[in-house]
Every structure is written in C-alpha cells, then in structure tokens.
Amino acid sequence: MDSLTQAVLGAALQGTVLGRIQGRRSLLYGAALGTLPDLDVIIRYADPVSQMTYHRGFSHSLFVLTGLALLLAWCVNRYWPGKGYTLPRLFLAFWLVLVTHPVLDAFTVYGTQLFWPLSVTPQSWAAVFIIDPVYTVPLLAAVVYTLAKGVTGKAVRLMTLALVFSTAYLGFGLAGRMQAEQRFQAALDHQGIPASDVRAVPIAFNSLIWRVLAKTPDGAYYEGVSSWLDQHPPEMQRLPRNLELASALAVAPLHQRLRWFTGDWLRYDEVDGALVVTDLRMGIPGNYTFRFNMAHRDSQGHWVADTPTAWQGAGVASMFNSHDLALIWRRIVDQQPPLPLAAWTSRYLAPTAAQRGH
Structure with a gap:
C-alpha cells in the first residue's frame, strides 16, 4: 500500500x-x-x-x-x-x-x-488496489481528530472503529475477488474453455471492479473484466503468452526469479527485435505496469540475454490514463457498451515504433 x-x-x-x-x-x-x-x-x-x-x-x-x-x-x-x-x-x-x-x-x-x-x-x-481511499480515509480522519483533540476516550473509540472498518473492508475485497473469479470460471466453463489457473485483481482505487486472468493448458490466457454489479457474463479476450520465446531466457537467473516472484504470470513478446517480458498481474487490460527488455537478437538472429531494463512506457504511472479509467469506472455500473479490450491490447501491448513515438 x-x-x-x-x-x-x-x-x-x-x-x-x-x-x-x-x-x-x-x-x-x-x-x-x-x-x-x-x-x-x-x-x-x-x-x-x-x-x-x-x-x-x-x-x-x-x-x-x-x-x-x-x-x-x-x-x-x-x-x-x-x-x-x-x-x-x-x-x-x-x-x-x-x-x-x-x-x-x-x-x-x-x-x-x-x-x-x-x-x-x-x-x-489481491483484495485491494495499492491506493484505496475507502480504506485510508477513515483511518486518516480518526488520526487527524486525535491529533487535534488529544488522546481522549472518544478519540480512542474512533481509532478503534476505523481499524475495525478497515479490516472489514479487506474482507469485502477478498469476497469481491472470489466472486469475480467464480463468475469468470463459470463463463469459461459455459464456453467449454479449460483453465488451469484463474485469478482476479482489483482495478484503480476501488474494490468494485476486477480484472480477471485465466491461464489455459495450451499456453494462452484469457483476460476480462467483472464488476460486483454485473448481471451478465464478463467480457473477455483470448491472448497468447508466447511461451516459446521464454526458451531464450532458460538459463537467465533473473528470469527465473521473476517467474518465482510473479507465480509465473508472465507474457513474452518480440517487439522491434527485443524480447519484452510482461508481468500480467498489475495494470489495466493490455496496459501492464511491469514490463522488461530482457534479450535481443544478434546479427545471426539468435537471442542474447541482456541485463534487464524497463520497457519504455511501463511503470505505475502507465495505468493512470484518465480516459481509460473513466471507461473502467463507468463499467462498474453498466456492462454496455463493453470495454475496448482488444483496442487497448493493440495500443499498449506491442505498439509499433510510430505509435510509441506518438
């Protein structure tokens, strides 16, 4: 947090x-x-x-x-x-x-x-977003009141109440995550899609809307969005993880450490001759927070592992696009029109040099 x-x-x-x-x-x-x-x-x-x-x-x-x-x-x-x-x-x-x-x-x-x-x-x-005002504001208000009035009996009761509320809110977040995962699993089952792992993560400042990921046995993954208030199955898209590219990093210790740290929620892309490794867990659909350049092709076309560098445009700030967030917050209460998942993926995940320059 x-x-x-x-x-x-x-x-x-x-x-x-x-x-x-x-x-x-x-x-x-x-x-x-x-x-x-x-x-x-x-x-x-x-x-x-x-x-x-x-x-x-x-x-x-x-x-x-x-x-x-x-x-x-x-x-x-x-x-x-x-x-x-x-x-x-x-x-x-x-x-x-x-x-x-x-x-x-x-x-x-x-x-x-x-x-x-x-x-x-x-x-x-993955019960709460890294910044969640619903969790923070009650605690902040109780602490500010205590600073102003002193540690009175009322102040201690207010801080205790804020602590109880914030703890309960974490439970609400866990319940939301489980609900989103169950809905997504049900939608996959209804379509006859096998999934080896399903997990939901909260999006942008609240615990009402969730980005859900599911790995498939053939090396692909599904990504979609689910809200507490949904009345219909979540929208989703199928995407490749491109696991064949991971062989270029088979003996790279930092790649193995990244797999361990993320629970192997990784995707691999070749972009302009660079091997870009993406942590799928954080961000908004198609626009992920942690992406790394980890290899390049030599003059013979063979992969050569590099000391990792941050992919251009990655980072925490990348998920705070005001237009995209406005669409996501609208999606909390209304499933129509669906979010432009495919357009976001095309724009952010493997953009051309011209798009990155723009």
Whole structure:
C-alpha cells in the first residue's frame, strides 16, 4: 500500500494501544514505525527486475519484524522505565504496528515475502488496489481528530472503529475477488474453455471492479473484466503468452526469479527485435505496469540475454490514463457498451515504433 496509508495505520494502532501513556506522540511514533519496513527502497539494485523482486523482502518478513518488535520493546522498557509501560504491552504495540505493514501489503497484488528467508512464492492476496481511499480515509480522519483533540476516550473509540472498518473492508475485497473469479470460471466453463489457473485483481482505487486472468493448458490466457454489479457474463479476450520465446531466457537467473516472484504470470513478446517480458498481474487490460527488455537478437538472429531494463512506457504511472479509467469506472455500473479490450491490447501491448513515438 501507499506510504500515507501505512503511516495512518501505524498511528492508529499505536495510538489505540499506547495513546493513554504517550499522548499525541504515540501517533507520530506509530506513523514512523509503520513506514519503517519500506526503507528497503533506499537499496539500489543494478536492474529493475532485481529492484522489483527484492522489494518487500527481508524488511517485510514476519520473522524479522517480530524480532525487531521484541528488541524495541526491551530497549524502551530497559532504558525508559517508570513511564507506565509494561514489556508485554510495548511488545504488542510495536509488533502490531510493524507486522500489519507487510500483512496489508500482502492484500495487494504486488507480492510480499512474509516468510523470508523461506523461498515460498511471495504472498499476493489481491483484495485491494495499492491506493484505496475507502480504506485510508477513515483511518486518516480518526488520526487527524486525535491529533487535534488529544488522546481522549472518544478519540480512542474512533481509532478503534476505523481499524475495525478497515479490516472489514479487506474482507469485502477478498469476497469481491472470489466472486469475480467464480463468475469468470463459470463463463469459461459455459464456453467449454479449460483453465488451469484463474485469478482476479482489483482495478484503480476501488474494490468494485476486477480484472480477471485465466491461464489455459495450451499456453494462452484469457483476460476480462467483472464488476460486483454485473448481471451478465464478463467480457473477455483470448491472448497468447508466447511461451516459446521464454526458451531464450532458460538459463537467465533473473528470469527465473521473476517467474518465482510473479507465480509465473508472465507474457513474452518480440517487439522491434527485443524480447519484452510482461508481468500480467498489475495494470489495466493490455496496459501492464511491469514490463522488461530482457534479450535481443544478434546479427545471426539468435537471442542474447541482456541485463534487464524497463520497457519504455511501463511503470505505475502507465495505468493512470484518465480516459481509460473513466471507461473502467463507468463499467462498474453498466456492462454496455463493453470495454475496448482488444483496442487497448493493440495500443499498449506491442505498439509499433510510430505509435510509441506518438
């Protein structure tokens, strides 16, 4: 999740547990501690694949953060005695503030290594978008009220209520994801289309509309859109993953790491002599957030693996096209006309040099 959300979540948690002792300072301490795991972004890596796949790693590990919470609680209890703290209460506050950061991150689609150093696939529960005002605003309002009025009984109740609401909203997101996946699976079954894996991810600032992906045994995938309010089957399109191109990267360690990190939700395209690898999990249909140049053809036409670079036009900003988002938000309440999935794919996924220049 975004830094503001992590800060207000940490502030609300520490204010609720330690506010009566620390006063308004508890909100500042909680906000700082709540954003601490994201300090791993200051570590710079040699390529964007490493930057992506090592983020939310050791600093988001439940094991590491539990140990850090215990160490912080011991230090405060040892060097600042007589403040009304108890070691268990300190540990509870610090542990909640620290571990809720990666757990909340795991509710997004990016991928969070909760169990580092174990090499399990990063957790990606895809219940909420990376920025969701419905989750953030109640927590922010409760924290701002507490800063203004002080840590009163009413303020603590408001922060508690905001925490309960935000937690329930995550459950709403999970329910929406499951509903979207079930609808998409039913539509595939109705058409006699076999699918080996189906997953839904939220789109742009809400948990009402979902982009749904399904892999097929023959190496293709289906992509479509489903809303909570749909009365008819979701629109969808069949697209190739071009898995034959992956053989060019068979011995490339960073390609293997990318497959592990994404759960192998990858697509491969040859664009102007470059091998472009796309993470299908994030973005809007046809316009994906993470794309990487990972190989090129030599003068004999053979693939040569490269140090990955970011594909031109990729990145988080790529999914914030105001015209496309307006169509998506309209789609929440109305299935007609359907979204221009094929046009978006043609425009964004493998554009010509002329289109990229335009």
